[in-house]
Amino acid sequence: MSNRSTYLKLLSAVIVFGAWEIAGRIPVSYAFPTFLESMSALARMTFDGTLFAAYGETLKPLVIGVAISAILGIVLGLWIGLSSVFDWMFSPIFIVMQAAPLAALIPILVMAYGIGLTSKVFVVCIMAMPVIVLNTSSAVRNTPESIKEMGRSFLASDRAVILKIILPSASPIIFSGLRLGVSAGFIGAILSELKITPTGVGDIITFSRSIADYPSMYAAIFSIILLAVVFLNLLEKLENTLFEGNNRGYASD
Amino acid sequence: MVTPQTRQAFETAQPLTDNAVAVRGVSKNYGDVEALKNLTLEFPRGQLTSLLGPSGCGKTTLLKIIAGLLEPTAGEIEVNGKAITGPGPDRAFVFQDFALLPWASVMRNVAFGLELRGVAKSERESVAGKYIADVGLAGFENSFPHELSGGMRQRVGLARALSVDAQVLLMDEPFSAVDEQTRRKFQEDLLNLVQNENKTFIFVTHSIEEAVYVSDQIAILLPRPSRVSEIIRPSGFRDKGVDNIRRDPEYLDIVDEIWASLRNYVE
């Protein structure tokens, strides 16, 4: 059973990468290197350290931006979930932000904050924050009524209700909000490197495109997508082990 | 015809029926909807009183008002002769959907009431351990709610309510989410509990048989707006043992009688 699914995963990888290789050999376009060319470029950049230096640069705004969004987003979301005044005041902003193409703010951020780290951190923040805030606030708002009542009937203080009931009960959804925030943050970090100033991985992509070194360009793009996907999958695994059974155990199941 | 003599006898007899909880003229409105209207009811100490009625008759609302979880629009609740203003240590609640913390072990769930009162960890766990064993869950202290069956989860809820040592236990349809056989076992255990613990039980149910089986006193509530239509006190079969109650003629008569008065209210 699990054997079959592993084989199929392998098979599907072989099909896709094989198709890439063949398409590169025809070639479908002068700008379409083969899979093997791209992978050897990736290996070269990994072993001469280019890639690590580039990621050191790229991950900086991502990490700072996600950290700021996480702290600010959870605090705001908690507040919005607990207070109807805050909810009325702030929810619409984040709801609009969630639906809006915030990338359009980049030109103005660049004008206001220049082309340095600040702008890039800002881009990551505006991408990552809405989903963190909205997940936190809806998780807090949707804490099962009966366990809140339970807390009150056993004389919990407001503080205890928040710390011992609402927060633990909301934490799986807050965590998945963080995961989605990281995912959006990756988009922000890459976007800001491609749009604002080419640094890190964005630099490799832009530079190798300009000198028509397509294998390196494809390798850099491949690596960042791989990194994001692997990291997000690890977060999801962590989420599943951390909160196993957290959403079960009510009367209805 | 009430003569002065009988009235005097009545008044002197009054203190003898010692009430743990008294509901006096309670009304509850939700906007324009009258959920409860001027409802008065007394709950004798050490006995089990059922609130029975068709769905929508406000029995859970009344129970939550007694618990202090809801605020009545008018009237007051007295517990041990004192008006209440909110939840208190003298009452403990058993929830219909158990209201267990899914992320906490059985031990922590049972000890949660004491944890909220700031009782030290070792002390609250020894109290909780005793009640976990009492409800028959010894060996499951480190299990989590999702690993337990519905009946076992409600035993956890019951142990939590017992461990805070409140004099009044408020039970909101506690057995409605468990299967029929488990429910029967629960009912028998509940009878023993009423007998052995000197506590007052207020028990909400929509099952006529269940109410007659477990209660010392049954308050029948009728809906819209909710009022007490009748109070029935089964007397004859309580001492005949748990196995014989369901065959007792008085038990059967009371069940029929209640059904006769409720059937008009069932849609």
Next chain:
Amino acid sequence: MKVFGYRLPGMSSLLVWGLLWEIIGQSGMTFFIPPLSEVIATLFEVIGTPAFQKALYETAYAFGAGVFFAIVIGVPTGIFMGKSRLLDELLLPWVNMFLSAPLTALVPVLMVLFGFGMKSIIITTTLFAIWIIILNARAGVMQINRSLIDMARSFGASPWDAFFKIYVWAALPEILGGVRIGVIRAVKGVIIGQLLISIVGFGALFELYSSNFLMAHFWAVLIVLFALAFTISEFFAYLERRVAYYAAKR
């Protein structure tokens, strides 16, 4: 929120924020935030300009085409994945991967392969929208009540009938849910594509305004864009609610 027993409508706080914006703008605190009144005046001015109309048209075209391809390819793919285990096991890892992957990184590839034009933007839009549409259509088909399919078969439905009369309808709430999220992602995709390619649509307009420091123009276009995006997302949410009644009944 309630004030004096009167329920304030959900989005009314945006008026307060607008007022705050006006005050900050009037105070001249920063060059980058002109007063809202000025922005709105500019907005009406800008809407009439050919440059804006061209950008709007190009964006709507790229968006419409991108969403069209995402739905036309995505929904059948999802339904087939839901029905065939082999196809599902072959494709699901890739769908999941692209769902969370930062697709922005692919835009440079599209640019070198398909040129600096409309084609690349349309493909970007499709790439942003399609994965969630596939995944939801698949989930919708997988949760179809087994007895509904047996019912169709026992009444002698052809595979064609079963597909259009049972599968599509029974999975409709999930499919619409996927389309709604897909459309929101498509709006982001079309803007990201234009920003990076930046000689088409709003991307070009933004370049023009920001290089000339036309702040009010910039904000006016942003407001139009955000309002459009929000309206589109609310419209699809409304459609989804209309079929939600039978999603809940299952």
